[in-house]
Amino acid sequence: MKIVVATTAGFCMGVRRAVDMVLDVSNLSQEPIYTYGPLIHNPQVLEMLEEKKIFRIDKIPKKGTGVVLIRAHGVPPEDQNELKNAGFTVINATCPRVVRVQVIINKYAKRGYSTVIVGDEKHPEVVGLLGYAKGNGHAVTSMAKFLELPKFKNCVVVAQTTQNTVFYDEIKAWCKINATHYKIFDTICGSTEKRQTEIRELANENDAVIVVGGKQSGNTKRLAQIASQTGKPVSHIEDASQIEDETLFSAESIAITAGASTPSWIINDAVRKIERNIQKQHFSKTFLFISRDFLLKTNIMAATGAGFLTYACSMLQGIGPELNHALIAMLYVLSMQILNNLLTIKSDKYNHPQRATFYKKNKIFLQALAIISGATGLYLSFITGALSFIILLVMSLLGLSYNLKIIPLKSRKSQITRIKDIPGSKTILITFAWGTVTCLLPAVSNQSDLLPVIVVFLFATGLVFARTVFFDVLAIQGDRITGKETLPILLGEKRSFNIIKYVLIFDICIILLTFFTDLLVNSAFFLAFIPLIMLLLIRFFKKNNLISGVHQEFIIECSFLVTGLLTAVIQLLM
Numbered sequence: 088m089k090i091v092v093a094t095t096a097g098f099c100m101g102v103r104r105a106v107d108m109v110l111d112v113s114n115l116s117q118e119p120i121y122t123y124g125p126l127i128h129n130p131q132v133l134e135m136l137e138e139k140k141i142f143r144i145d146k147i148p149k150k151g152t153g154v155v156l157i158r159a160h161g162v163p164p165e166d167q168n169e170l171k172n173a174g175f176t177v178i179n180a181t182c183p184r185v186v187r188v189q190v191i192i193n194k195y196a197k198r199g200y201s202t203v204i205v206g207d208e209k210h211p212e213v214v215g216l217l218g219y220a221k222g223n224g225h226a227v228t229s230m231a232k233f234l235e236l237p238k239f240k241n242c243v244v245v246a247q248t249t250q251n252t253v254f255y256d257e258i259k260a261w262c263k264i265n266a267t268h269y270k271i272f273d274t275i276c277g278s279t280e281k282r283q284t285e286i287r288e289l290a291n292e293n294d295a296v297i298v299v300g301g302k303q304s305g306n307t308k309r310l311a312q313i314a315s316q317t318g319k320p321v322s323h324i325e326d327a328s329q330i331e332d333e334t335l336f337s338a339e340s341i342a343i344t345a346g347a348s349t350p351s352w353i354i355n356d357a358v359r360k361i362e363r364n365i366q367k368q369h370f371s372k373t374f375l376f377i378s379r380d381f382l383l384k385t386n387i388m389a390a391t392g393a394g395f396l397t398y399a400c401s402m403l404q405g406i407g408p409e410l411n412h413a414l415i416a417m418l419y420v421l422s423m424q425i426l427n428n429l430l431t432i433k434s435d436k437y438n439h440p441q442r443a444t445f446y447k448k449n450k451i452f453l454q455a456l457a458i459i460s461g462a463t464g465l466y467l468s469f470i471t472g473a474l475s476f477i478i479l480l481v482m483s484l485l486g487l488s489y490n491l492k493i494i495p496l497k498s499r500k501s502q503i504t505r506i507k508d509i510p511g512s513k514t515i516l517i518t519f520a521w522g523t524v525t526c527l528l529p530a531v532s533n534q535s536d537l538l539p540v541i542v543v544f545l546f547a548t549g550l551v552f553a554r555t556v557f558f559d560v561l562a563i564q565g566d567r568i569t570g571k572e573t574l575p576i577l578l579g580e581k582r583s584f585n586i587i588k589y590v591l592i593f594d595i596c597i598i599l600l601t602f603f604t605d606l607l608v609n610s611a612f613f614l615a616f617i618p619l620i621m622l623l624l625i626r627f628f629k630k631n632n633l634i635s636g637v638h639q640e641f642i643i644e645c646s647f648l649v650t651g652l653l654t655a656v657i658q659l660l661m
């Protein structure tokens with residue numbers, strides 16, 4: 088059975104912008120924060136906002152204080168003025184594409200034109216748009232209603248940005264024949280159009296469709312409608328808990344899409360649950376899936392990868408295989424990653440709900456595992472040498488203090504009290520820590536020459552950086568909510584992907600360049616395949632969809648195992 092996730096599933100630009108704006112205000116402002124109406128039509132996001140003490144107001148009070156954010160759908164101009172007059176600071180998060188429709192209506196309404204909006208008059212976006220029509224606006228949801236309208240002398244026709252494209256095309260076609268003087272504008276948002284086209288195609292190509300998103304969300308409901316028109320079974324769910332197994336068991340392939348207001352963590356969770364349900368059909372696959380899932384959740388997979396990477400780094404420097412160092416790296420990574428997951432159960436609730444549940448359920452076992460592995464790693468470094476021990480101790484203390492309030496600096500604009508609060512700190516710290524245990528510790532205890540150490544350190548940290556930033560991009564929405572400062576949050580997804588690309592290209596170049604020097608062992612240039620494969624994989628995942636599933640995580644984590652194995656094969660053959 089195959090799962091295909093629509094590349095257009097999840098937050099659109101306007102919704103993402105509105106959610107980012109409200110979270111930014113909440114991180115910087117001490118004043119009460121409200122949204123005027125629900126920020127978006129998604130119950131989980133609204134629940135998350137309430138947890139962050141961002142409340143909604145549905146009626147404008149006579150007097151008020153604090154910040155009010157206008158949602159992506161926009162509001163009538165009178166409401167904005169009323170909010171300001173009541174004493175609120177108004178932040179307008181109306182989507183720029185909705186603003187464009189407001190501007191069109193306003194411009195023509197001022198010239199005395201009537202306005203026809205193809206959309207649901209009760210939908211907040213349409214309510215807002217009607218506010219610009221100077222009392223001469225009409226909303227229609229069917230051809231019959233449109234034909235009931237009088238023939239206007241001057242009229243502008245627009246569509247709700249999430250309207251069904253096929254229906255709007257019918258209206259446009261009618262106007263072109265019967266009301267040629269009407270001014271018609273293409274106002275359906277490109278993102279809506281793409282989403283609808285994609286689900287139509289996916290529904291035709293697959294046996295069943297799952298649409299993820301709020302039951303109140305107009306655009307999500309429309310996706311379900313469009314998929315149903317193909318005659319395929321369609322299930323509209325709000326989250327993974329509503330997935331019905333029968334839909335899955337009878338289908339050979341399932342297409343998954345999500346509305347513009349569905350956050351990625353809900354889609355991720357649904358994909359993971361479907362993957363799990365599919366694997367349950369076959370015992371061998373179930374066993375494989377559960378094992379993979381367990382290795383990923385417990386971080387044993389990441390820790391093993393660190394061990395293999397240490398082996399590769401040592402061999403590249405000509406140190407030779409030393410089990411001690413591979414074990415130190417494994418134990419350090421295992422301990423730090425588990426502790427980090429234990430401390431961030433709250434953000435995992437958004438990014439990885441199943442992992443959060445797993446950590447809650449097995450808290451004592453995992454705490455013990457983290458402490459024992461951390462202590463064993465320190466003991467092994469102690470018997471390796473005093474300098475190794477000191478370096479590992481410092482790295483461990485740095486890792487442990489990551490979430491603790493240790494920085495006294497705090498001002499109205501800057502909320503930095505922990506290493507965690509420093510922009511980009513998570514990504515940089517993980518990369519540096521891995522580079523230290525996989526490359527620097529073996530080099531220190533073997534007193535390697537500086538130049539080869541620098542080259543291998545750059546190579547290893549380049550791979551770790553790419554892996555970490557990729558996972559951070561997958562978790563960007565949950566991290567934003569919980570205030571984690573990752574590089575993708577600081578720079579945005581696009582720039583983060585560009586940086587991954589340049590870092591991996593740099594990795595390929597430095598390894599290839601060593602072929603012309605005697606800095607590393609002769610066969611080192613073969614390892615240029617690893618950053619190349621990572622580059623291609625990340626490009627592939629990015630192109631298909633940035634949804635985090637067990638397969639993606641497993642494949643990326645495997646790159647370090649492959650690095651170690653490839654090194655071993657090269658050593659055997661050379």
Ligand code: SF4
Nearest residue numbers: 099101182184248276
């Ligand atoms: S669907 Fe389009 S118009 Fe509507 S909020 Fe999203 S990006 Fe903006």
